[in-house]
Amino acid sequence: MTTLTKGTRAGHPDLTGAAQPGQSAATDVPAVRLTHITKRYGELLALDDISLTISTGEFLSILGPSGSGKTTTMRMIGGFERPDSGTVEIAGEDVGYLPPYRRDVNTVFQSYALFPHMTVEDNVAYGLKMKGVGKQERRARAAEMLELVQLAGHAGRRPAQLSGGMKQRVALARALVNHPSVLLLDEPLGALDRKLREHMQVELRRIQAAVGITFVYVTHDQEEALSMSDRIVVMRNGRIEQIGSTNEVYDQPATLWVSDFVGSSSHIGGSIRAADSGTFLMDTDLAPIRAGWAASGLGVGDRAVAVIRPEHLEVTPGSGDALSENAINARVEEVLNMGSQAKLVAKTPGGLELVATVSRMGLDPAIRAGEPVRMRFDAEAVRLYSPELEAGAGAPSEQEAVTA
């Protein structure tokens, strides 16, 4: 995974990404630019003033729960929805009012949407046929694409004769054969089993690198987004919560909600006692917590929530001084075997749940259910957020019907 940090944090008006290494020089014009897009379905505000710039050749994921507006955003780019206000530009051209068939964009649909009455080859060649490409060339290019998605030899089959993973590849080939400026993928791996999904994630990266087309990938699966993308757009309730590289979104979540939605973390509430030389000291019911970062607007006296990723909790057996900084006494609830790692769930005397991931190799035998442990962490690993943001977390379920 590359560690590109070309995105900027949420809230910044300028979201244009810096050029990616290895990218051609003539890409000052972004592949997609959405400016102040708003979309309503009756009472429901599906998209609330969305602005987003996607660079050419980028693999961008739009991540969010059901009803967050991620699919609607994708459909705006594809031309299946029209914005109530705002503009959609593709390769510098305003396409807001062009139908899908006049846009240089192709889509891999969630249900694959293959034409059941056509062979695999005819499915793949459909877009070329619509463009008036001759039969010989159509066949050659379809064959080339089927080769790329490793389906050579299946050209004569019908979609009904293919497995889910194969259909998925045909859908991909059918879209890619047109060499669009942007490829939209709407949860394309959702219907596949875990093993196949992981395989296809690698495949998609390989194919994207091979064709160099901008991928816009819609998913609700944070692991998928983290493992595949150059950048992630995190959406919630029709708004963009954060845009950033995968590392930024995971290591520096912009809001408490993002920290909770992307990856897991332990939350400890308290109030800020002091702020000095770049660190913040927070009083809690447990030990005082020193944090290396606090959300803008937080000051001395404010209520705050400390967020710590599970891999940043260092667990040792026994207990210690209850009031020393960044060390918490707890009792192990359970140790879950996650394969190479173990997930350790512990509870403080006050009933607060803390989650840590520990290596199973060389795990101290004294760390087991029912035993006391001490959990330590560095100030750099702690981020403070305003607790108000937590109110209203979780998307309203009635939105699902519209955008799911």
Add this chain to the structure above:
Amino acid sequence: MSAVAAAPGRTSASSRAGSPLALLAWAFERLTPLLPLVWLALFFLGPLAFTIIYAFANATFGGVELGFTLTNFQQALSGFYLHIFLHTIVFAAMGTAGAFVIGMPLAYVLGRKAGRYKTVLAVAVLIPFWTSFLLRTLSWETLLAAGGPIQAVLNFLHLHSGQLGWIDTNKAVAIGLIYGYLPLMVIPLFVAFDRVPAEILEASKDLGASRLRTFLNVTLPMVRPGVFTAILLTFVPMTGEFVVPALLGGNKGVLMGGLIYSQYLGAADYPLGSAMAVLVMLLIGMVLIAFSRLTKGFDEVGAPA
């Protein structure tokens, strides 16, 4: 003797099976599956057998003398009778075509464009179907009558002048047939249009096909099975239709159904009527075979991928 010898070993089993209740349960279990067969035999195969036997029998004055002769078929396939037989095929084909021309756009609008009014409109198509066919056909007699409302409309639009003389002609029969069988045409087509997944049509547009090309390349091929069902459902009963020609056709609009009816109940020539019925059945059989050949590869189209 061997049965007796084997008996002691089975005493317990046979005593259980021998109780009247158990016997009844056994009979019930074994015989109920045969009931539909009995039903079919009594009300379908029986009459069918009689029809076929009669078709080869000799007609006597007001009676039937069993035997084997092809005279009835010769008679049914000659002169006036042949003319009516061919006329019926042409009429059923034309009526089906007429219902298709009207039904196809109607079903398309219902299935793809009606949005939330879909159900209401589909029911509106079906409701007349649930009222008496006889009544609906009779009402056309009033509508089409000389001096009636349709004449007034046609006169007003300058499409026709003077008295409308359509009643008791083929025109009235055609109108009645198309009207009567329109729901049978529309419903399968409606279901077919309705079932085309929106995402597949979006995929077609996404790949560069305009609305028209999407309709021709994707929608039409995908509703093909529904089209064949609709045509079959309309054409087959039309070949045997006798209410419409009887009420709207008068002497000039007789079709095969009416002719068979009059052979049975008017002329009491059962063998000739039976031969005609067998001919109609053969025709329908041929149509069914032809259609099943044509629709062979449709399994893949039916279920969306």
